[in-house]
Amino acid sequence: MGDNLKIISNIFRKGNLNDLCFTFFKGNLLIKKKDDNITIPIFDDIKKLNIKYENEFFIGTIDKKSCFAVEAVGEVDLLGDFEIIPLYEFGSFVKEELFLAAGRATQILNWDKTHRFCGKCGSKTENKNDEIAKVCPNCNNVMYPVICPAIIVAVINGDKILLAHNKGFKNNKYSLIAGFVEAGEDLESAVKREVFEEVGIKIKNINYYTSSPWSFPNSLMIGFTAEYESGEIKVDGEEILHADWFTKDNFPNIPDKFTLARKIIDSFTDKQLEI
Ligand SMILES: [Zn+2]
Structure with a gap:
């Protein structure tokens, strides 16, 4: 045991070069493929591929390895062993904990994209810094990921x-x-x-x-x-x-x-x- 996705929602940290980085391009996931082995890239790969992103969300750990979610900005020229595939396809190829982590990543990113503005007063929201939530600086409305x-x-x-x-x-x-x-x-x-x-x-x-x-x-x-x-x-x-x-x-x-x-x-x- 020990390789389940452990969700952590109240710790904020930045990714290190060796941390897993679930990177999405318009809802599709970046994977690393060597022979038939599919894995998730680490931040070092993202850096080498010159992928740009705005926010990184720490989503939890798998076997003590930190996992992050990022939404790529712009296009990328994929080199070597990297591919972008639909999340559903990913589910057929990998262990369940990786699929669940990718699912959590896409949910957080989707929520991030759709809650940039307060639903009550229309002001620009800010990320809370003690939990995965957004807060409106104008009316204090707090918005959590929708499930x-x-x-x-x-x-x-x-x-x-x-x-x-x-x-x-x-x-x-x-x-x-x-x-x-x-x-x-x-x-x-x-x-x-x-x-x-x-x-x-x-x-x-x-x-x-x-x-x-x-x-x-x-x-x-x-x-x-x-x-x-x-x-x-x-x-x-x-x-x-x-x-x-x-x-x-x-x-x-x-x-x-x-x-x-x-x-x-x-x-x-x-x-x-x-x-
Ligand atoms: Zn508001």
């Missing part, structure tokens, strides 16, 4: 699991039912509502499974399992184009290994979830 909770649920019916094809999914992919939690709503109600809205069935025995950040762009996915209660599948036709019950022997194309959806599906496959 949007979303639920995702495996609905089980005997030896079958409900999988749905969302119109936004590529390659005819099928996944679990998911959706954002509404203002003023508790998680269990969100689970029931999303399932009913998207596929028209009622569920029972909702149980928390686990959660995972989903940085596309700033969600926290909260995973559940539930049991089918009643009703026939009837998709909404807007968001969900097709849904059906699948046994583990006839799965369609399902999400990649690093997603929470896949972890819940794999758990169903491995143990036929006890619910």
Whole structure:
């Protein structure tokens, strides 16, 4: 153990040449690739590549190695082993802690970009120096990184699991039912509502499974399992184009290994979830 991302939100420091630097170019991540080994560049690489940036945010440590997030300004001529790839692709290639750190980095940078001005009075904001937050010098409004909770649920019916094809999914992919939690709503109600809205069935025995950040762009996915209660599948036709019950022997194309959806599906496959 010891190589998880350890989030630190109240210590401010500058990066040293050997610290990891999660560098984003308009939402895409700079990586270092040697043979099939993908790593995150260190500040020394950033310096050698002559990459310019305004702010650096200390986001935590992995195995005691400090991690920083920076948003590059302008273009760069990439030399040798460096590439810029979409964050989602990065998730398929690397250990989970690196993907989670890159996700945290992109969330902080996105928040930085979208909170330059106070939402209350329009003044220019400043970074607070004791936590990751922005403060308005005019009206003292404090703005933290925005995190949007979303639920995702495996609905089980005997030896079958409900999988749905969302119109936004590529390659005819099928996944679990998911959706954002509404203002003023508790998680269990969100689970029931999303399932009913998207596929028209009622569920029972909702149980928390686990959660995972989903940085596309700033969600926290909260995973559940539930049991089918009643009703026939009837998709909404807007968001969900097709849904059906699948046994583990006839799965369609399902999400990649690093997603929470896949972890819940794999758990169903491995143990036929006890619910
Ligand atoms: Zn203000």
